[in-house]
Ligand code: SF4
């Protein structure tokens with residue numbers, strides 16, 4: 343059912359939700375941006391609706407809530423391990439259509455690909471998603487081409503209007519709370535974009551042979567393998583294990599997993615000293631093909647949701663969408679060489 | 681503690697340590713449960729981290745882990761003695777399916793530590809030699825002092841054809857070793873019907889490349905060759921992404937692959 347709220351009304355709802363949930367939403371961090379004098383928009387715990395940044399795309403994605411940047415798996419002594427506790431409260435997460443599509447990608451890896459991930463599942467099970475409608479596309483977005491501009495699978499939606507907020511709710515349990523705090527009940531359809539400035543063309547006939555193309559070479563020098571494109575991506579899911587101990591001589595510590603990037607040195611290091619994909623261009627190839635080729639080969643749909651965050655963040659102005667658009671010519675180049 | 685939590689390791693006791701070389705020992709560990717040759721365990725040492733190690737032998741209630749001392753985790757494992765307990769998790773990966781090779785002419789080509797993952801298969805057919813038409817093992821090591829599983833070779837010799845070769849004698853003239861790369865012996869292999877013969881190739885990347893090529897050159901079909909890929913592995917359960925090549929997760933779909941798939945891998 344659809345509702346409209348005054349600011350006070352929706353804040354009352356937030357207050358009620360806070361009893362069982364932590365509410366996470368994109369929030370403006372003044373001066374926290376990648377370039378000087380820019381702000382960054384990051385996911386943080388919020389209490390009131392004013393704290394939500396509705397007008398700008400978030401720099402980092404919601405994924406940090408389901409997959410914390412650094413997550414303790416267990417505590418250890420030399421001969422004993424003790425599992426780390428999970429959060430007591432559930433999580434209400436505000437996010438846009440592309441990001442809600444990204445949740446499906448995280449689920450694919452963490453709930454299905456092989457074993458079920460215990461730590462992901464226990465947060466995910468208690469998660470609710472509130473869709474932020476998009477009135478127009480932001481710079482670098484290409485969601486329409488990736489078919490992620492629209493989604494129905496939300497628990498509720500929320501959008502600011504001229505004098506308040508409107509919501510479409512699908513969660514039965516919330517119906518009464520919302521009724522009691524709303525100004526009126528009317529049909530609400532979340533906004534979505536139908537046009538973006540940026541377009542991508544993912545050519546048919548891609549194969550791993552594209553690794554032989556010269557197109558990757560330009561990234562050898564342009565890319566500085568900082569990994570930011572991976573860290574902001576809502577669908578990047580890699581991690582590395584890390585053991586931390588509390589004192590130098592003590593045997594007590596914890597094992598964590600921390601986000602990892604396939605662009606950064608060390609990702610492919612093997613015990614004994616070797617590593618592969620030493621060139622940044624080949625790392626770019628590995629990343630790009632995962633997003634728009636081999637993930638689909640395995641799971642049936644593309645990994646990339648077209649949020650454009652990788653292009654927003656890159657300090658070297660490397661454009662992922664631009665790279666996709668070079669693939670068609672690269673296929674011709676590789677086929678011509680045969 | 682939750683049993684669905686794959687990240688939590690369990691305790692296993694070291695029952696025996698077999699020293700092959702200065703830096704390669706087999707740790708015989710307690711383990712109850714299903715396990716296949718070619719599968720791997722994560723040896724998990726708090727404070728030092730985890731290392732994926734293939735199972736190199738399987739007995740009732742016991743598994744062998746042959747470990748090469750090459751990094752901070754494996755160095756630490758070497759600090760342990762019989763009676764000590766260490767943490768493991770697993771087994772992971774697909775492993776070898778011995779049924780595929782039954783009633784066939786089988787060649788196993790293994791180089792160095794590559795013998796470990798395939799050793800369970802060799803043990804099986806050495807103990808049940810009637811289940812293959814015939815079997816040859818070509819095992820290559822750098823020098824005589826790098827040879828692993830000496831005792832096992834003696835046992836195997838009674839049941840299967842063994843070609844044990846070293847790249848160089850390195851001053852050791854006493855033993856009677858064949859000298860040469862594993863590939864040298866491939867053209868001399870004899871088969872009743874090469875189109876139906878099967879092969880397993882495991883070892884360092886360059887050795888695998890030349891050995892599979894050698895087999896194809898004498899008439900082996902690609903689909904009759906299996907390879908095991910030792911990769912960078914971390915979680916072992918399809919989550920961390922480190923082992924991914926193209927659309928394959930080596931920790932889930934491998935490490936054993938039919939060559940038809942394995943030959944397409946680009947790192
Ligand atoms: S593409 Fe850009 S953001 Fe990504 S690693 Fe290279 S320089 Fe960093």
Ligand code: SF4
Nearest residue numbers: 575646647649650652
């Ligand atoms: S690859 Fe770039 S555009 Fe695609 S989902 Fe990741 S950050 Fe967004």
Ligand code: FES
Nearest residue numbers: 914916919921931
């Ligand atoms: S080792 Fe982590 S996904 Fe395979």
